[in-house]
Amino acid sequence: MIVPQLWREAARFPATLAWSVTLLTLVSLTHLAQAVAIAWSMSAVLRGQAHDVLVALALIVGIALLRLVLCLAQASAAARLGGRVRQAVRRRAMRAALVSERLHDTAARDGSMRASLGDGVDGIDAYVSKYLPAVAQLLLTCPIVVAGLLALSPSAGLCVAAGVVLALLGPMAWKRMAARRGLDHWDSYEALSADLLESLRGMATLRTLGDVPGTRGRLDARSEALRRATERVMRVSLAETAVTDLAVQAGVVAASAAAIAHAVAGQAPSIEVYLILLLASEAFRPVRDLSRHWHAGFLGLTAVPGLDRLGAFAEQRATAPGHAASAVEGDRAPTERRAEELRVTGLGFRYPGAPDDVLRDLDLTARRGSLSAIVGASGAGKSTLFDLLLGFLTPHSGRIELDGRPLRPSDIAVVSQRPVLFAGTIRDNLAVTGPATEAELVAACHAAGILDEIRGFPNGFDTEVTEAGTSLSGGQRQRLALARALLARRPVLLVDEPTSALDAGRAANVIETLHRVARDRVVIMISHRPETLTEVAHVLRLDSGHLDRSAP
Numbered sequence: 134m135i136v137p138q139l140w141r142e143a144a145r146f147p148a149t150l151a152w153s154v155t156l157l158t159l160v161s162l163t164h165l166a167q168a169v170a171i172a173w174s175m176s177a178v179l180r181g182q183a184h185d186v187l188v189a190l191a192l193i194v195g196i197a198l199l200r201l202v203l204c205l206a207q208a209s210a211a212a213r214l215g216g217r218v219r220q221a222v223r224r225r226a227m228r229a230a231l232v233s234e235r236l237h238d239t240a241a242r243d244g245s246m247r248a249s250l251g252d253g254v255d256g257i258d259a260y261v262s263k264y265l266p267a268v269a270q271l272l273l274t275c276p277i278v279v280a281g282l283l284a285l286s287p288s289a290g291l292c293v294a295a296g297v298v299l300a301l302l303g304p305m306a307w308k309r310m311a312a313r314r315g316l317d318h319w320d321s322y323e324a325l326s327a328d329l330l331e332s333l334r335g336m337a338t339l340r341t342l343g344d345v346p347g348t349r350g351r352l353d354a355r356s357e358a359l360r361r362a363t364e365r366v367m368r369v370s371l372a373e374t375a376v377t378d379l380a381v382q383a384g385v386v387a388a389s390a391a392a393i394a395h396a397v398a399g400q401a402p403s404i405e406v407y408l409i410l411l412l413a414s415e416a417f418r419p420v421r422d423l424s425r426h427w428h429a430g431f432l433g434l435t436a437v438p439g440l441d442r443l444g445a446f447a448e449q450r451a452t453a454p455g456h457a458a459s460a461v462e463g464d465r466a467p468t469e470r471r472a473e474e475l476r477v478t479g480l481g482f483r484y485p486g487a488p489d490d491v492l493r494d495l496d497l498t499a500r501r502g503s504l505s506a507i508v509g510a511s512g513a514g515k516s517t518l519f520d521l522l523l524g525f526l527t528p529h530s531g532r533i534e535l536d537g538r539p540l541r542p543s544d545i546a547v548v549s550q551r552p553v554l555f556a557g558t559i560r561d562n563l564a565v566t567g568p569a570t571e572a573e574l575v576a577a578c579h580a581a582g583i584l585d586e587i588r589g590f591p592n593g594f595d596t597e598v599t600e601a602g603t604s605l606s607g608g609q610r611q612r613l614a615l616a617r618a619l620l621a622r623r624p625v626l627l628v629d630e631p632t633s634a635l636d637a638g639r640a641a642n643v644i645e646t647l648h649r650v651a652r653d654r655v656v657i658m659i660s661h662r663p664e665t666l667t668e669v670a671h672v673l674r675l676d677s678g679h680l681d682r683s684a685p
Protein backbone atom coordinates (compact mmCIF):
# COMPACT_ATOMS: atom_id res chain seq x y z
CA MET A 134 0.00 0.00 0.00
CA ILE A 135 1.75 3.11 -1.22
CA VAL A 136 1.21 6.44 0.54
CA PRO A 137 2.88 9.04 -1.73
CA GLN A 138 3.28 11.65 1.03
CA LEU A 139 5.32 9.26 3.18
CA TRP A 140 7.46 8.10 0.25
CA ARG A 141 8.26 11.72 -0.54
CA GLU A 142 9.16 12.34 3.10
CA ALA A 143 11.54 9.35 3.14
CA ALA A 144 13.05 10.47 -0.16
CA ARG A 145 14.09 13.74 1.51
CA PHE A 146 16.79 11.64 3.24
CA PRO A 147 18.11 9.64 0.27
CA ALA A 148 21.42 8.57 1.87
CA THR A 149 19.78 7.20 5.04
CA LEU A 150 17.03 5.51 3.01
CA ALA A 151 19.54 3.95 0.59
CA TRP A 152 21.73 2.74 3.48
CA SER A 153 18.75 1.17 5.24
CA VAL A 154 17.58 -0.59 2.03
CA THR A 155 21.13 -1.79 1.24
CA LEU A 156 21.56 -3.29 4.71
CA LEU A 157 18.14 -4.96 4.55
CA THR A 158 19.00 -6.44 1.13
CA LEU A 159 22.30 -7.75 2.54
CA VAL A 160 20.37 -9.33 5.43
CA SER A 161 18.11 -11.03 2.85
CA LEU A 162 21.16 -12.25 0.93
CA THR A 163 22.54 -13.84 4.11
CA HIS A 164 19.26 -15.79 4.40
CA LEU A 165 19.71 -17.02 0.84
CA ALA A 166 23.37 -17.89 1.43
CA GLN A 167 22.38 -19.74 4.57
CA ALA A 168 19.75 -21.69 2.64
CA VAL A 169 22.43 -22.73 0.14
CA ALA A 170 24.82 -23.72 2.97
CA ILE A 171 22.12 -25.75 4.74
CA ALA A 172 21.21 -27.52 1.49
CA TRP A 173 24.89 -28.28 0.94
CA SER A 174 25.38 -29.60 4.50
CA MET A 175 22.28 -31.83 4.28
CA SER A 176 23.33 -33.24 0.97
CA ALA A 177 26.85 -33.82 2.39
CA VAL A 178 25.32 -35.67 5.37
CA LEU A 179 23.36 -37.81 2.91
CA ARG A 180 26.52 -38.57 1.00
CA GLY A 181 28.56 -39.13 4.20
CA GLN A 182 31.13 -36.41 3.41
CA ALA A 183 32.18 -35.36 6.94
CA HIS A 184 34.65 -32.69 5.78
CA ASP A 185 31.99 -30.94 3.66
CA VAL A 186 29.53 -31.15 6.56
CA LEU A 187 31.99 -29.38 8.88
CA VAL A 188 32.79 -26.66 6.32
CA ALA A 189 29.08 -26.11 5.65
CA LEU A 190 28.32 -25.88 9.39
CA ALA A 191 31.14 -23.34 9.88
CA LEU A 192 29.69 -21.38 6.96
CA ILE A 193 26.21 -21.45 8.51
CA VAL A 194 27.56 -20.14 11.83
CA GLY A 195 29.63 -17.45 10.06
CA ILE A 196 26.62 -16.31 8.02
CA ALA A 197 24.46 -16.19 11.16
CA LEU A 198 27.01 -13.97 12.92
CA LEU A 199 27.32 -11.70 9.89
CA ARG A 200 23.54 -11.40 9.77
CA LEU A 201 23.45 -10.43 13.44
CA VAL A 202 25.84 -7.54 12.76
CA LEU A 203 23.93 -6.50 9.63
CA CYS A 204 20.59 -6.65 11.47
CA LEU A 205 21.88 -4.36 14.23
CA ALA A 206 23.26 -1.87 11.69
CA GLN A 207 19.99 -2.02 9.72
CA ALA A 208 17.87 -1.44 12.82
CA SER A 209 19.97 1.60 13.66
CA ALA A 210 19.72 2.99 10.09
CA ALA A 211 15.95 2.39 10.08
CA ALA A 212 15.56 4.17 13.43
CA ARG A 213 17.59 7.10 12.07
CA LEU A 214 15.40 7.32 8.97
CA GLY A 215 12.17 7.10 10.98
CA GLY A 216 13.42 9.66 13.50
CA ARG A 217 14.43 12.17 10.84
CA VAL A 218 11.16 11.88 8.96
CA ARG A 219 9.20 12.16 12.21
CA GLN A 220 11.14 15.26 13.23
CA ALA A 221 10.71 16.93 9.83
CA VAL A 222 6.98 16.18 9.61
CA ARG A 223 6.34 17.27 13.21
CA ARG A 224 8.31 20.49 12.74
CA ARG A 225 6.34 21.36 9.61
CA ALA A 226 3.02 20.38 11.21
CA MET A 227 3.74 22.54 14.25
CA ARG A 228 4.70 25.50 12.11
CA ALA A 229 1.45 25.06 10.20
CA ALA A 230 -0.55 24.67 13.41
CA LEU A 231 0.93 27.56 15.37
CA VAL A 232 -0.40 30.35 13.19
CA SER A 233 -2.61 33.24 14.11
CA GLU A 234 -5.42 32.13 11.77
CA ARG A 235 -6.12 29.30 14.20
CA LEU A 236 -7.28 31.81 16.79
CA HIS A 237 -10.36 32.39 14.66
CA ASP A 238 -10.73 28.91 13.22
CA THR A 239 -13.90 27.70 14.91
CA ALA A 240 -13.43 24.16 13.49
CA ALA A 241 -9.96 23.60 15.03
CA ARG A 242 -9.89 21.47 18.19
CA ASP A 243 -6.74 21.37 20.28
CA GLY A 244 -7.21 17.72 21.29
CA SER A 245 -7.44 16.57 17.65
CA MET A 246 -4.35 18.54 16.82
CA ARG A 247 -2.51 17.09 19.80
CA ALA A 248 -3.42 13.56 18.62
CA SER A 249 -2.14 14.26 15.11
CA LEU A 250 1.05 15.99 16.28
CA GLY A 251 1.77 13.33 18.90
CA ASP A 252 0.54 9.81 18.10
CA GLY A 253 -0.08 10.52 14.41
CA VAL A 254 3.48 11.66 13.70
CA ASP A 255 4.94 8.88 15.89
CA GLY A 256 2.81 6.37 14.01
CA ILE A 257 4.33 7.19 10.62
CA ASP A 258 7.72 6.07 11.96
CA ALA A 259 6.98 2.34 11.53
CA TYR A 260 5.70 2.86 7.99
CA VAL A 261 8.72 4.89 6.92
CA SER A 262 11.46 3.03 8.78
CA LYS A 263 10.19 -0.55 8.34
CA TYR A 264 7.58 -0.79 5.60
CA LEU A 265 9.30 1.29 2.91
CA PRO A 266 12.68 -0.54 3.10
CA ALA A 267 10.73 -3.84 3.16
CA VAL A 268 9.05 -2.90 -0.17
CA ALA A 269 12.48 -2.23 -1.69
CA GLN A 270 13.80 -5.48 -0.22
CA LEU A 271 10.91 -7.42 -1.74
CA LEU A 272 11.46 -5.87 -5.17
CA LEU A 273 15.18 -6.62 -5.05
CA THR A 274 15.36 -10.11 -3.55
CA CYS A 275 12.14 -11.87 -4.64
CA PRO A 276 13.05 -11.81 -8.37
CA ILE A 277 16.51 -13.26 -7.53
CA VAL A 278 15.02 -16.18 -5.59
CA VAL A 279 12.31 -16.87 -8.16
CA ALA A 280 14.91 -16.77 -10.96
CA GLY A 281 17.08 -19.24 -9.00
CA LEU A 282 14.12 -21.56 -8.47
CA LEU A 283 13.12 -21.35 -12.14
CA ALA A 284 16.66 -22.38 -13.06
CA LEU A 285 16.52 -25.33 -10.63
CA SER A 286 12.96 -26.41 -11.39
CA PRO A 287 10.67 -24.44 -13.71
CA SER A 288 7.54 -25.95 -12.16
CA ALA A 289 8.63 -25.11 -8.57
CA GLY A 290 9.68 -21.61 -9.73
CA LEU A 291 6.30 -21.01 -11.35
CA CYS A 292 4.44 -22.23 -8.23
CA VAL A 293 6.44 -19.84 -6.02
CA ALA A 294 6.05 -16.91 -8.45
CA ALA A 295 2.29 -17.48 -8.53
CA GLY A 296 2.21 -17.71 -4.72
CA VAL A 297 4.14 -14.41 -4.33
CA VAL A 298 1.88 -12.58 -6.78
CA LEU A 299 -1.21 -13.98 -5.05
CA ALA A 300 0.13 -13.08 -1.58
CA LEU A 301 0.76 -9.50 -2.74
CA LEU A 302 -2.34 -8.86 -4.86
CA GLY A 303 -4.85 -11.16 -3.12
CA PRO A 304 -5.31 -9.07 0.04
CA MET A 305 -5.38 -5.72 -1.84
CA ALA A 306 -9.18 -5.40 -1.54
CA TRP A 307 -8.96 -6.05 2.21
CA LYS A 308 -6.04 -3.66 2.55
CA ARG A 309 -8.06 -0.92 0.89
CA MET A 310 -11.02 -1.68 3.12
CA ALA A 311 -8.73 -1.69 6.19
CA ALA A 312 -7.32 1.70 5.15
CA ARG A 313 -10.87 3.09 4.83
CA ARG A 314 -11.88 1.72 8.18
CA GLY A 315 -8.58 2.94 9.59
CA LEU A 316 -9.60 6.50 8.72
CA ASP A 317 -12.85 6.05 10.70
CA HIS A 318 -10.76 4.64 13.54
CA TRP A 319 -8.47 7.69 13.47
CA ASP A 320 -11.46 10.07 13.40
CA SER A 321 -12.88 8.34 16.49
CA TYR A 322 -9.51 8.53 18.19
CA GLU A 323 -9.13 12.25 17.42
CA ALA A 324 -12.67 12.99 18.62
CA LEU A 325 -12.03 11.18 21.91
CA SER A 326 -8.71 13.02 22.40
CA ALA A 327 -10.38 16.39 21.73
CA ASP A 328 -13.34 15.71 24.06
CA LEU A 329 -11.01 14.47 26.78
CA LEU A 330 -8.79 17.54 26.63
CA GLU A 331 -11.74 19.94 26.60
CA SER A 332 -13.38 18.11 29.52
CA LEU A 333 -10.17 18.29 31.56
CA ARG A 334 -9.79 21.99 30.81
CA GLY A 335 -13.40 22.74 31.60
CA MET A 336 -13.64 20.44 34.64
CA ALA A 337 -14.30 23.30 37.06
CA THR A 338 -17.11 24.69 34.89
CA LEU A 339 -18.59 21.23 34.29
CA ARG A 340 -18.60 20.61 38.05
CA THR A 341 -20.35 23.87 38.85
CA LEU A 342 -22.91 23.21 36.10
CA GLY A 343 -23.43 19.71 37.53
CA ASP A 344 -22.59 18.16 34.17
CA VAL A 345 -19.89 15.72 35.31
CA PRO A 346 -22.13 12.61 34.80
CA GLY A 347 -23.19 13.93 31.39
CA THR A 348 -19.57 14.46 30.38
CA ARG A 349 -18.68 11.01 31.63
CA GLY A 350 -21.50 9.61 29.50
CA ARG A 351 -20.32 11.49 26.40
CA LEU A 352 -16.75 10.28 26.90
CA ASP A 353 -18.01 6.71 27.42
CA ALA A 354 -19.89 6.95 24.13
CA ARG A 355 -16.76 8.23 22.36
CA SER A 356 -14.71 5.46 23.92
CA GLU A 357 -17.26 2.85 22.80
CA ALA A 358 -17.18 4.28 19.24
CA LEU A 359 -13.39 3.95 19.26
CA ARG A 360 -13.60 0.35 20.50
CA ARG A 361 -16.05 -0.54 17.73
CA ALA A 362 -13.88 1.17 15.10
CA THR A 363 -10.80 -0.71 16.38
CA GLU A 364 -12.64 -4.04 16.21
CA ARG A 365 -13.82 -3.32 12.66
CA VAL A 366 -10.24 -2.60 11.58
CA MET A 367 -8.97 -5.74 13.31
CA ARG A 368 -11.56 -7.94 11.61
CA VAL A 369 -10.51 -6.72 8.16
CA SER A 370 -6.86 -7.02 9.15
CA LEU A 371 -7.40 -10.61 10.17
CA ALA A 372 -9.00 -11.45 6.82
CA GLU A 373 -6.13 -9.75 5.01
CA THR A 374 -3.54 -11.73 7.01
CA ALA A 375 -5.42 -14.97 6.34
CA VAL A 376 -5.38 -14.38 2.56
CA THR A 377 -1.63 -13.59 2.64
CA ASP A 378 -0.86 -16.68 4.76
CA LEU A 379 -2.99 -18.87 2.52
CA ALA A 380 -1.10 -17.73 -0.59
CA VAL A 381 2.26 -18.17 1.17
CA GLN A 382 1.43 -21.69 2.40
CA ALA A 383 -0.04 -22.71 -0.96
CA GLY A 384 3.11 -21.50 -2.76
CA VAL A 385 5.43 -23.37 -0.37
CA VAL A 386 3.36 -26.58 -0.51
CA ALA A 387 3.20 -26.49 -4.32
CA ALA A 388 6.95 -25.87 -4.60
CA SER A 389 7.61 -28.69 -2.08
CA ALA A 390 5.39 -31.02 -4.08
CA ALA A 391 7.40 -30.16 -7.20
CA ALA A 392 10.67 -30.83 -5.32
CA ILE A 393 9.37 -34.17 -4.01
CA ALA A 394 8.26 -35.12 -7.52
CA HIS A 395 11.80 -34.41 -8.72
CA ALA A 396 13.27 -36.49 -5.91
CA VAL A 397 10.90 -39.41 -6.55
CA ALA A 398 11.60 -39.31 -10.26
CA GLY A 399 15.34 -39.16 -9.49
CA GLN A 400 15.66 -36.26 -11.93
CA ALA A 401 17.64 -33.97 -9.63
CA PRO A 402 20.59 -34.49 -7.27
CA SER A 403 19.75 -34.22 -3.57
CA ILE A 404 21.30 -30.73 -3.11
CA GLU A 405 18.88 -29.32 -5.70
CA VAL A 406 15.89 -30.87 -3.98
CA TYR A 407 16.96 -29.36 -0.63
CA LEU A 408 17.61 -26.01 -2.33
CA ILE A 409 14.16 -25.94 -3.90
CA LEU A 410 12.56 -26.66 -0.52
CA LEU A 411 14.58 -24.01 1.33
CA LEU A 412 14.46 -21.31 -1.36
CA ALA A 413 10.69 -21.75 -1.76
CA SER A 414 10.35 -20.71 1.89
CA GLU A 415 12.91 -17.89 1.52
CA ALA A 416 11.01 -16.41 -1.44
CA PHE A 417 8.09 -15.66 0.89
CA ARG A 418 10.17 -14.14 3.70
CA PRO A 419 10.02 -10.55 2.24
CA VAL A 420 6.26 -11.00 1.69
CA ARG A 421 5.73 -12.00 5.32
CA ASP A 422 7.96 -9.12 6.50
CA LEU A 423 6.01 -6.67 4.37
CA SER A 424 2.69 -7.83 5.80
CA ARG A 425 4.05 -7.55 9.37
CA HIS A 426 5.40 -4.04 8.83
CA TRP A 427 2.19 -2.92 7.13
CA HIS A 428 0.27 -3.70 10.29
CA ALA A 429 2.90 -1.97 12.45
CA GLY A 430 2.72 1.19 10.32
CA PHE A 431 -1.07 1.17 10.04
CA LEU A 432 -1.75 3.84 12.70
CA GLY A 433 0.58 6.30 10.99
CA LEU A 434 -0.99 5.52 7.67
CA THR A 435 -4.43 6.45 8.95
CA ALA A 436 -3.11 9.69 10.48
CA VAL A 437 -1.83 10.91 7.10
CA PRO A 438 -5.05 12.66 5.91
CA GLY A 439 -5.27 14.58 9.22
CA LEU A 440 -1.60 15.57 9.05
CA ASP A 441 -2.09 16.54 5.42
CA ARG A 442 -5.01 18.83 6.34
CA LEU A 443 -2.80 20.38 8.99
CA GLY A 444 -0.18 21.18 6.34
CA ALA A 445 2.45 18.72 7.59
CA PHE A 446 3.43 17.66 4.08
CA ALA A 447 3.32 21.08 2.44
CA GLU A 448 6.48 22.99 1.77
CA GLN A 449 7.04 25.58 4.44
CA ARG A 450 4.79 28.52 3.72
CA ALA A 451 6.28 31.96 3.61
CA THR A 452 5.11 33.71 6.73
CA ALA A 453 2.90 36.53 5.63
CA PRO A 454 3.22 39.90 7.37
CA GLY A 455 0.77 39.95 10.23
CA HIS A 456 1.19 36.32 11.19
CA ALA A 457 1.81 35.55 14.85
CA ALA A 458 5.03 33.70 13.97
CA SER A 459 6.60 36.90 12.79
CA ALA A 460 5.60 38.54 16.06
CA VAL A 461 7.72 36.00 17.88
CA GLU A 462 10.63 35.82 15.49
CA GLY A 463 13.13 38.56 15.17
CA ASP A 464 12.62 39.83 18.68
CA ARG A 465 15.03 37.66 20.60
CA ALA A 466 17.01 40.56 21.98
CA PRO A 467 14.65 43.50 22.02
CA THR A 468 15.99 46.97 21.98
CA GLU A 469 14.00 50.03 22.96
CA ARG A 470 12.34 51.52 19.90
CA ARG A 471 10.20 54.60 19.77
CA ALA A 472 7.34 55.60 17.55
CA GLU A 473 5.26 58.75 17.50
CA GLU A 474 1.99 57.88 15.85
CA LEU A 475 -0.18 54.89 15.02
CA ARG A 476 -2.64 55.76 12.26
CA VAL A 477 -5.52 53.61 10.99
CA THR A 478 -7.23 54.77 7.79
CA GLY A 479 -10.40 53.42 6.14
CA LEU A 480 -10.18 50.04 7.93
CA GLY A 481 -12.83 47.49 6.96
CA PHE A 482 -13.31 43.90 8.07
CA ARG A 483 -15.96 41.16 7.92
CA TYR A 484 -15.64 37.63 9.37
CA PRO A 485 -15.87 34.90 6.72
CA GLY A 486 -19.51 33.92 6.24
CA ALA A 487 -20.82 36.81 8.39
CA PRO A 488 -23.61 38.92 6.82
CA ASP A 489 -22.22 42.32 7.91
CA ASP A 490 -18.92 44.11 8.34
CA VAL A 491 -17.65 44.31 11.93
CA LEU A 492 -15.61 47.42 11.10
CA ARG A 493 -16.37 49.86 8.29
CA ASP A 494 -14.20 52.67 7.00
CA LEU A 495 -12.65 53.16 10.43
CA ASP A 496 -10.13 55.96 11.06
CA LEU A 497 -8.12 56.20 14.25
CA THR A 498 -5.00 57.97 15.43
CA ALA A 499 -3.14 57.20 18.65
CA ARG A 500 -0.01 59.09 19.66
CA ARG A 501 2.89 58.58 22.00
CA GLY A 502 2.74 60.75 25.09
CA SER A 503 -0.72 60.03 26.39
CA LEU A 504 -2.93 57.02 26.92
CA SER A 505 -5.69 56.27 24.37
CA ALA A 506 -8.73 54.23 25.36
CA ILE A 507 -11.31 52.44 23.25
CA VAL A 508 -14.76 51.89 24.69
CA GLY A 509 -17.93 50.47 23.18
CA ALA A 510 -20.80 48.07 23.75
CA SER A 511 -20.19 44.34 23.85
CA GLY A 512 -19.82 43.09 20.27
CA ALA A 513 -18.92 46.56 18.93
CA GLY A 514 -15.67 45.16 17.46
CA LYS A 515 -13.00 46.23 20.00
CA SER A 516 -11.26 42.83 20.13
CA THR A 517 -11.55 42.52 16.37
CA LEU A 518 -9.78 45.87 16.00
CA PHE A 519 -6.96 44.62 18.28
CA ASP A 520 -6.68 41.38 16.28
CA LEU A 521 -6.39 43.45 13.09
CA LEU A 522 -3.67 45.62 14.64
CA LEU A 523 -1.85 42.48 15.80
CA GLY A 524 -2.04 40.95 12.33
CA PHE A 525 -4.14 38.00 13.57
CA LEU A 526 -6.80 39.07 11.06
CA THR A 527 -6.30 40.62 7.64
CA PRO A 528 -8.40 43.72 6.85
CA HIS A 529 -10.46 43.83 3.65
CA SER A 530 -9.64 47.46 3.19
CA GLY A 531 -7.67 50.29 4.75
CA ARG A 532 -4.17 50.90 6.09
CA ILE A 533 -2.52 50.52 9.49
CA GLU A 534 0.66 52.57 9.76
CA LEU A 535 3.23 53.37 12.39
CA ASP A 536 5.06 56.63 11.66
CA GLY A 537 4.04 56.39 8.01
CA ARG A 538 5.11 52.78 7.35
CA PRO A 539 3.02 49.57 7.63
CA LEU A 540 2.65 48.39 11.22
CA ARG A 541 4.45 45.09 11.89
CA PRO A 542 3.43 42.52 14.52
CA SER A 543 6.90 42.90 16.01
CA ASP A 544 6.05 46.57 16.78
CA ILE A 545 3.37 45.51 19.24
CA ALA A 546 3.24 44.13 22.75
CA VAL A 547 -0.11 43.04 24.09
CA VAL A 548 -1.77 42.33 27.41
CA SER A 549 -4.99 40.42 26.88
CA GLN A 550 -7.93 40.12 29.25
CA ARG A 551 -7.03 36.52 30.04
CA PRO A 552 -3.25 36.45 29.72
CA VAL A 553 -1.62 33.11 28.98
CA LEU A 554 1.27 32.04 31.19
CA PHE A 555 3.34 28.95 30.47
CA ALA A 556 4.54 26.16 32.75
CA GLY A 557 7.93 27.22 34.14
CA THR A 558 9.19 29.87 36.53
CA ILE A 559 8.03 33.48 36.74
CA ARG A 560 11.43 34.41 35.32
CA ASP A 561 10.87 32.08 32.30
CA ASN A 562 7.51 33.67 31.68
CA LEU A 563 8.90 37.18 31.85
CA ALA A 564 11.82 36.30 29.56
CA VAL A 565 9.61 34.90 26.78
CA THR A 566 10.17 38.02 24.71
CA GLY A 567 13.97 37.92 25.06
CA PRO A 568 16.76 37.90 27.62
CA ALA A 569 16.50 40.43 30.45
CA THR A 570 18.81 41.37 33.31
CA GLU A 571 17.72 41.13 36.94
CA ALA A 572 17.50 44.94 37.10
CA GLU A 573 15.23 45.01 34.03
CA LEU A 574 12.97 42.31 35.51
CA VAL A 575 12.74 44.25 38.76
CA ALA A 576 11.99 47.54 36.97
CA ALA A 577 9.26 46.00 34.76
CA CYS A 578 7.62 44.18 37.68
CA HIS A 579 7.76 47.33 39.80
CA ALA A 580 6.10 49.32 37.02
CA ALA A 581 3.42 46.65 36.65
CA GLY A 582 2.79 46.64 40.42
CA ILE A 583 3.66 42.96 40.97
CA LEU A 584 7.20 43.20 42.37
CA ASP A 585 6.28 43.04 46.07
CA GLU A 586 4.15 39.93 45.57
CA ILE A 587 6.90 38.16 43.57
CA ARG A 588 9.40 38.99 46.31
CA GLY A 589 6.93 37.57 48.83
CA PHE A 590 6.92 34.15 47.08
CA PRO A 591 9.38 31.63 48.64
CA ASN A 592 11.49 31.44 45.46
CA GLY A 593 10.94 34.96 44.14
CA PHE A 594 11.41 35.12 40.36
CA ASP A 595 12.23 31.40 40.37
CA THR A 596 8.80 30.41 41.69
CA GLU A 597 7.20 27.79 39.46
CA VAL A 598 3.97 28.77 37.72
CA THR A 599 1.62 25.89 36.92
CA GLU A 600 0.36 25.29 33.41
CA ALA A 601 -1.93 28.15 32.26
CA GLY A 602 -0.82 30.14 35.30
CA THR A 603 -3.52 28.70 37.54
CA SER A 604 -1.30 28.96 40.63
CA LEU A 605 -1.61 32.76 40.42
CA SER A 606 -4.69 34.90 40.93
CA GLY A 607 -6.35 36.56 37.92
CA GLY A 608 -5.00 39.96 38.99
CA GLN A 609 -1.46 38.61 39.47
CA ARG A 610 -1.57 37.01 36.02
CA GLN A 611 -2.70 40.28 34.49
CA ARG A 612 0.06 42.32 36.16
CA LEU A 613 2.69 39.68 35.28
CA ALA A 614 1.52 39.88 31.67
CA LEU A 615 1.86 43.68 31.83
CA ALA A 616 5.45 43.32 33.12
CA ARG A 617 6.16 40.86 30.29
CA ALA A 618 4.75 43.29 27.74
CA LEU A 619 6.88 46.13 29.14
CA LEU A 620 9.98 43.92 28.88
CA ALA A 621 9.25 43.38 25.18
CA ARG A 622 10.19 47.07 24.69
CA ARG A 623 7.96 47.53 21.68
CA PRO A 624 6.82 50.94 20.50
CA VAL A 625 3.10 50.06 20.66
CA LEU A 626 1.33 48.54 23.67
CA LEU A 627 -2.23 47.18 23.35
CA VAL A 628 -3.98 46.46 26.63
CA ASP A 629 -7.36 44.71 26.73
CA GLU A 630 -9.25 45.69 29.89
CA PRO A 631 -6.22 45.62 32.19
CA THR A 632 -8.18 46.14 35.37
CA SER A 633 -10.94 43.53 35.01
CA ALA A 634 -9.43 41.28 37.71
CA LEU A 635 -8.28 44.05 40.07
CA ASP A 636 -9.76 45.83 43.06
CA ALA A 637 -10.20 49.60 42.85
CA GLY A 638 -6.82 50.38 44.50
CA ARG A 639 -4.79 48.09 42.24
CA ALA A 640 -6.79 49.16 39.18
CA ALA A 641 -5.82 52.79 39.88
CA ASN A 642 -2.14 51.74 40.21
CA VAL A 643 -2.19 49.90 36.88
CA ILE A 644 -3.86 52.85 35.10
CA GLU A 645 -1.20 55.12 36.63
CA THR A 646 1.48 52.76 35.25
CA LEU A 647 -0.11 52.86 31.81
CA HIS A 648 -0.14 56.68 31.88
CA ARG A 649 3.57 56.57 32.72
CA VAL A 650 4.35 53.94 30.08
CA ALA A 651 2.47 55.98 27.47
CA ARG A 652 5.12 58.71 27.72
CA ASP A 653 7.54 56.46 25.76
CA ARG A 654 5.19 54.51 23.54
CA VAL A 655 1.80 54.44 21.88
CA VAL A 656 -0.59 52.81 24.35
CA ILE A 657 -4.16 51.84 23.44
CA MET A 658 -6.38 50.33 26.10
CA ILE A 659 -9.79 48.67 25.79
CA SER A 660 -11.82 49.56 28.83
CA HIS A 661 -15.22 48.68 30.24
CA ARG A 662 -14.78 50.59 33.55
CA PRO A 663 -15.71 54.28 33.24
CA GLU A 664 -13.93 55.14 36.53
CA THR A 665 -10.60 54.20 34.95
CA LEU A 666 -11.13 56.73 32.15
CA THR A 667 -11.33 59.95 34.15
CA GLU A 668 -7.72 60.91 33.45
CA VAL A 669 -7.65 59.56 29.87
CA ALA A 670 -7.51 62.37 27.29
CA HIS A 671 -8.33 60.31 24.19
CA VAL A 672 -11.40 58.14 24.64
CA LEU A 673 -12.49 56.56 21.35
CA ARG A 674 -16.03 55.19 21.27
CA LEU A 675 -16.57 52.29 18.88
CA ASP A 676 -20.14 52.01 17.67
CA SER A 677 -21.46 49.83 14.80
CA GLY A 678 -18.03 49.55 13.24
CA HIS A 679 -17.24 53.28 13.45
CA LEU A 680 -15.48 55.51 15.93
CA ASP A 681 -17.58 58.36 17.27
CA ARG A 682 -14.59 60.52 17.91
CA SER A 683 -11.02 59.89 16.95
CA ALA A 684 -8.01 61.22 18.75
CA PRO A 685 -6.77 64.56 17.57
Ligand SMILES: Nc1ncnc2c1ncn2[C@@H]1O[C@H](COP(=O)(O)OP(=O)(O)OP(=O)(O)O)[C@@H](O)[C@H]1O
Binds near residue numbers: 491511516517518
Ligand atom coordinates in the same frame (compact mmCIF):
# COMPACT_ATOMS: atom_id res chain seq x y z
N1 LIG B 1 -14.54 34.24 14.75
C1 LIG B 1 -15.65 34.96 14.53
N2 LIG B 1 -16.46 34.64 13.51
C2 LIG B 1 -17.56 35.36 13.24
N3 LIG B 1 -17.96 36.44 13.96
C3 LIG B 1 -17.20 36.81 14.99
C4 LIG B 1 -16.01 36.11 15.34
N4 LIG B 1 -15.45 36.71 16.40
C5 LIG B 1 -16.25 37.77 16.70
N5 LIG B 1 -17.31 37.82 15.86
C6 LIG B 1 -18.38 38.83 15.86
O1 LIG B 1 -17.79 40.10 15.62
C7 LIG B 1 -18.42 41.08 16.40
C8 LIG B 1 -17.37 41.88 17.18
O2 LIG B 1 -16.78 41.01 18.12
P1 LIG B 1 -15.64 41.53 19.11
O3 LIG B 1 -15.17 40.35 19.88
O4 LIG B 1 -14.64 42.27 18.31
O5 LIG B 1 -16.46 42.53 20.03
P2 LIG B 1 -15.98 43.30 21.35
O6 LIG B 1 -16.33 44.74 21.14
O7 LIG B 1 -14.56 42.99 21.64
O8 LIG B 1 -16.92 42.63 22.43
P3 LIG B 1 -16.66 42.41 24.02
O9 LIG B 1 -16.63 43.78 24.64
O10 LIG B 1 -17.87 41.65 24.42
O11 LIG B 1 -15.40 41.65 24.16
C9 LIG B 1 -19.44 40.39 17.29
O12 LIG B 1 -20.72 40.57 16.70
C10 LIG B 1 -19.04 38.93 17.24
O13 LIG B 1 -20.17 38.10 17.31
